[in-house]
Amino acid sequence: MGIIEIRDLSLTLNGVQILKNVSLDIWDGHIHALVGTNGAGKSTLASTIMGLEGYREVTGDILFRGENINTLSIDERARKGITFGWQEPARFEGVSIFDFVSAGISSGKQDDKETITKDALIQLGLQPEEYLYRSVDQTLSGGERKKIELASIIAMDPPFIMLDEPDSGIDVGTLEKMNEVIKKLKRNGTTILLITHSLAVLRQADHAFLMCDGQIIEKAAASKIIPYFEKNCIPCSHKNMPNKVGAL
Amino acid sequence: MNSDESIKKSLSRASGITQDIFANKDVAHLFIHHDKVVSLQGVPGLIIEPREIPDGIDLQIRLKKNTVVANPVHMCFGLMHKEGIQRINMDITIEDRSSIQVLAHCTFPIAEKIQHLMNATINIGKHASYSYIERHIHGESGGITVVPKATIHLQDHARYKTDFELLKGRVGRIDIDYETFCGPYSVLEMNAKVNATHTDIVHIKEKGHLNGEHAHGVLLSRVAVRDDATAEVYSELTASAAYARGHVDCKEIVQDNGVVSAVPIVKVNHPKAHITHEASLGSVDSKQLQTLMARGLDEEKATDLIIQGLLR
């Protein structure tokens, strides 16, 4: 069953239609990739699912476990079990990594807050004694900040996670750690949507949606999308849009 | 227990100072209640001379040449009454190559109608370093007026860092006026953090003159206003010598009916000097807010966490 079902979703921003009748199902417990070149509309689609500011005036339906969530606020969606990891996460002056990472831990698990927070950092190779009381500010490198973003998501432990360009700004070693973390999340039953234009990330997915010019042009096993994407989208072989949908 | 002892106890408790500093001969302290010195302990090289005046204290502080005071000095200026005036006039000299850190607690936990007026002249000698952290603890009535004024001179290679924090209790009315003159290779850092609520009124005026070559200066303010509070932040930084470098950074958060104005003035009078400034006023950053909301925090909790961070 689809944990997320998108039906006929369209979004117009500043007079330009960015999402064009997108429909897709994200299956419970699987790793999905939303793949496409820059500007395809991937981040926009994820933003509408999270309900971010400026991305709420959609037509069509966003269903979470069968329930329409179009009108829910960001935090209501999050409390249902959806979260989003930004491509370039925000910096927080003066907010400790401990407070940031533990912010999303559910009220029922407050007693284990410290253990959960430390464990999340350790999973990403960050030593708690070194990081817990630093601030989530400019003194962190881009890679460290990305890891802390993921740590905060692990600590929150929601059933559905979207990660926007998880490999951007991180080194190879960190990418391996992230891949391990993603595999572990899957083993625990978490559903993941990886938003990417990179083959390295696409290879982590079971299923993939190929997006181009605001449309989903193909849905298939990732192993089938990979060769197509590699051949036709790197570099992009057409100006805007293939002539026909169903390119595979 | 005599009354000075009991006032010292209650002042330190209200200020969050642990009692063990009093037993430690290596930790200097000065406790002033209204216009009386209730406790004073020096350390070698540090000369503290208080003189009682009507409604206050004249204070001469001198740190002798080449003296490094290892432990922070605790100072407490307070009034455990509901009403009154406290004037503190400080004349501070930090002589060449000496270094000291002062933690000042300004404690007025039950203030209903109190004025705390502080006037300081501070001279920091060559290669000397002075760090002054001023933490205010006010009551919840808002009936307090705090007026700290300071003129600071930094000789060459001197360092001065000040952190002003008014985060606990109502601000009431505060009117800060600091002006610093910076010699060659000196370093100035002035930080002010204020959390204003209800009908609090905040005025912050900070001026830095980077007059010497290679002088560096940063003026930073973080003010959060809520309810019907208002704040005016005036930060002026002037660079008038080669390689003088400065930065003005104002981040003021407004909620409810709060009003903030920030006036950063940066002036450069030398082609080899450089100053930058950044200011952001208004609601909390929307990406920060949405990040926390995407972890399930409601808007209010997310906003609180962001503001707490800025004011930390």
Ligand SMILES: Nc1ncnc2c1ncn2[C@@H]1O[C@H](COP(=O)(O)OP(=O)(O)O)[C@@H](O)[C@H]1O
């Ligand atoms: N607020 C906006 N107003 C107008 N166009 C936008 C806005 N946000 C994004 N776009 C456009 O939507 C398209 C898709 O952007 P995005 O979703 O960020 O792509 P991707 O994540 O696939 O690289 C781009 O052409 C982008 O310029």
Ligand SMILES: [Mg+2]
């Ligand atoms: Mg994107």
